[in-house]
Amino acid sequence: MKAGSPKRRLGDLVFSNLTRAAGLTILVALAGVGIFLLAQGAPGLTAGKEDLRGHANFLSYVAPLVFGTLLAAVLALLIAVPLALGVALSISHFAPRRLATVIGYLVDLLAAVPSVVYGLWGIGVLGPKIVPLYEWLDKHVGWLPFFAGPYSNTGRTILTASIVLALMVIPIVTAITREIFMQTPRLNEEAALALGATRWEMIRLAVLPYGRSGIVSAAMLGLGRALGETMAVALVLSASNVVTWNLISSTNPSTIAANIALTFSDATGTARNALIASGLVLFVITFVVNFAARAIVARYEPGRKK
Amino acid sequence: MTAVAPEPSLVVEHPLQRPRLPKLAPLIAAVIAAAAAVLLGLSLGWGVAPIVVTGGLIYLVGLSTWSRLVENARAATDRLVTSLVWTALVIALIPLISLLYTVISKGSSSINAKFLTWSMRNVLDGPGGIYHAIMGTLIITLGAAIISVPIGLLAAVYLVEYGQHSRLASWIRFLVDVMTGIPSIVAGLFAYALFSIIVGPGTQMGFGGSVALSILMIPIVVRSSEEMLKLVPTDLREASYALGVPKWKTILKVVIPTAMAGIITGVTLAIARVIGETAPLLIICGATDSVNLNPFSGQMASLPVFIYSSYQSPGANPEVLRQMAWGAALVLIIIVMALNILARVLGKVLSPKTGH
Numbered sequence: 001m002k003a004g005s006p007k008r009r010l011g012d013l014v015f016s017n018l019t020r021a022a023g024l025t026i027l028v029a030l031a032g033v034g035i036f037l038l039a040q041g042a043p044g045l046t047a048g049k050e051d052l053r054g055h056a057n058f059l060s061y062v063a064p065l066v067f068g069t070l071l072a073a074v075l076a077l078l079i080a081v082p083l084a085l086g087v088a089l090s091i092s093h094f095a096p097r098r099l100a101t102v103i104g105y106l107v108d109l110l111a112a113v114p115s116v117v118y119g120l121w122g123i124g125v126l127g128p129k130i131v132p133l134y135e136w137l138d139k140h141v142g143w144l145p146f147f148a149g150p151y152s153n154t155g156r157t158i159l160t161a162s163i164v165l166a167l168m169v170i171p172i173v174t175a176i177t178r179e180i181f182m183q184t185p186r187l188n189e190e191a192a193l194a195l196g197a198t199r200w201e202m203i204r205l206a207v208l209p210y211g212r213s214g215i216v217s218a219a220m221l222g223l224g225r226a227l228g229e230t231m232a233v234a235l236v237l238s239a240s241n242v243v244t245w246n247l248i249s250s251t252n253p254s255t256i257a258a259n260i261a262l263t264f265s266d267a268t269g270t271a272r273n274a275l276i277a278s279g280l281v282l283f284v285i286t287f288v289v290n291f292a293a294r295a296i297v298a299r300y301e302p303g304r305k306k
Numbered sequence: 307m308t309a310v311a312p313e314p315s316l317v318v319e320h321p322l323q324r325p326r327l328p329k330l331a332p333l334i335a336a337v338i339a340a341a342a343a344v345l346l347g348l349s350l351g352w353g354v355a356p357i358v359v360t361g362g363l364i365y366l367v368g369l370s371t372w373s374r375l376v377e378n379a380r381a382a383t384d385r386l387v388t389s390l391v392w393t394a395l396v397i398a399l400i401p402l403i404s405l406l407y408t409v410i411s412k413g414s415s416s417i418n419a420k421f422l423t424w425s426m427r428n429v430l431d432g433p434g435g436i437y438h439a440i441m442g443t444l445i446i447t448l449g450a451a452i453i454s455v456p457i458g459l460l461a462a463v464y465l466v467e468y469g470q471h472s473r474l475a476s477w478i479r480f481l482v483d484v485m486t487g488i489p490s491i492v493a494g495l496f497a498y499a500l501f502s503i504i505v506g507p508g509t510q511m512g513f514g515g516s517v518a519l520s521i522l523m524i525p526i527v528v529r530s531s532e533e534m535l536k537l538v539p540t541d542l543r544e545a546s547y548a549l550g551v552p553k554w555k556t557i558l559k560v561v562i563p564t565a566m567a568g569i570i571t572g573v574t575l576a577i578a579r580v581i582g583e584t585a586p587l588l589i590i591c592g593a594t595d596s597v598n599l600n601p602f603s604g605q606m607a608s609l610p611v612f613i614y615s616s617y618q619s620p621g622a623n624p625e626v627l628r629q630m631a632w633g634a635a636l637v638l639i640i641i642v643m644a645l646n647i648l649a650r651v652l653g654k655v656l657s658p659k660t661g662h
Contacts, residue, residue: 009554012552012554014554015553015554015557015558016468018460019460019463019467022457022458022463023461023464023465023475023478025457025461026481026524027477027478029521029524030484032500033488033492033521036496036503037492037495037496040495040498040499040502040503041499083394083397084398086391086392086393087394087398089391090391090392090394094388094391094392103395106399106402109402110398110399112578112642112646113405113582113639113642114584114610114638115490115582115583116584116610116613116614116635117405117409117582117613118405119614120632121401121405121408124408124412124617124632125404125405126401167401170398198380198381199388200384201384221487224487225487228487228490228491228492229489230489230491230585231585231610231614234614234618260491260495260585260589261585264589265592265593272508276498279492279495282489286488286489286492287487290484297483298480298483
């Protein structure tokens, strides 16, 4: 195309710089997110007890929140990734084409539902329905610290929140892994089948090794989504900002995002700065996770010029 | 086997195929497992959920054992994995069906003319309306689209037409991808911090919501527009250059119109993505019971925030407000679905232009 390019004119100069400016605007906006959060969050870093709901300093205030955020997100990922892999495989290798299209639409539908509606469903439907399961877990595997109980009567536990988060993560992980599974070289698959492999052996030998990095980065992108998701957790969880491994009791660790959503409107002055600072912590965590995930994708993405 | 059979021979018979389960084996196993689970469940007085779980387990174990006995271990594993894949699909879709069913059944009863045309101003008892929230959502999202579409589209043009493989372009591409992962609440906090510094501490207004949403929307617009611009054949550009048309005019008159269908589809999907965002609006737009059509002054209600606050802090009339929350959720889902369908229809209707 270089050879076909016409010589530079005023219009070209203006337009090319306009588009470059738009591109730079995006970089500036991204940097701006960090800078403005830092500017408004800085006073919160040195906030005292009265603005941190009784915690001595910002670190001891944000640590339980970070714990809760990671716990909820990792649980969600443990639930979502196996299911999403199953859904992706069913679309790419198991379902007949027409059914696969329908499943694809349904997964898109799952992605289109707004997060606040998931939250509503979590608190209104899933919470009450899941209490018997918690009762059962408490009774039979209560010796595990995760199910130590006493179980919550409302079902508003961190496990319920994680299940709702998992639902929101499934479409992302499915979308990426499905693409990668479909790109598996046809010849590899046919070679495996020709050697007498069953369908599962073909998938294990040809599809999964080819998609390994894709699965990892899809899971990390899902993790990024689960870390930052607010409304579902804010609605479902009955949070008390503690550190506990107990997944089914009514005292649960809160997450950074949910804590901001729940307390922002009542907070004033430095308390708001502290919330913004906790938002900065969340931004850094998700940025690192997404950065790493995208770096893996970019390295292995087939056909991308490097 | 049939070809070999009539010949009574001394040769030891080597069947060409190993024994297989009948074609209907999964169905038979499913029926038996279901029957066993129901019988067991009824005799022990279980609920529906344990019966379904037990039935599933009996099916998984039964089918793979049967296959292991008749076929071989490898085939058994294959059948087990196949069943697990379908199970995963069913488990993932049950909540979706339950969610849609609940929202439709609980929400449809509260939707009527008053619900759509009244606000919550001075509504003390009995249901009010969500007109203020619908208008707020439309205004805020329109603002976000006005900010995001030009920036996103121009940046995509830069990536495809000018930057290509330059270092700046690949950094922009990479960071746009990273940006898609910014938590929505962080975008809200950013807008809040920005307006606190520029306008004054604690500022809340609808336009701030537009800024927050555009942080989430720009990356989606860039990525989808970039994909669409890349699809425009190089021949078209070269034909235009050959006629002496400057590059910028080629882009504006040839490249973008050719990709228009895809770009519009992408923008519509991006709007559908951000219109349901709650967290940023909760922080930067606040909530109000009155109609506020001015995005540059005062708090502004929006559908997602209305749903959240009606359910979370329903005030004096929890039953009524929770009912209204379900109604608002149905309206929101209908808007999102309509946008998704619109995107597909627009893509189909406008696409012949991109063809050939």
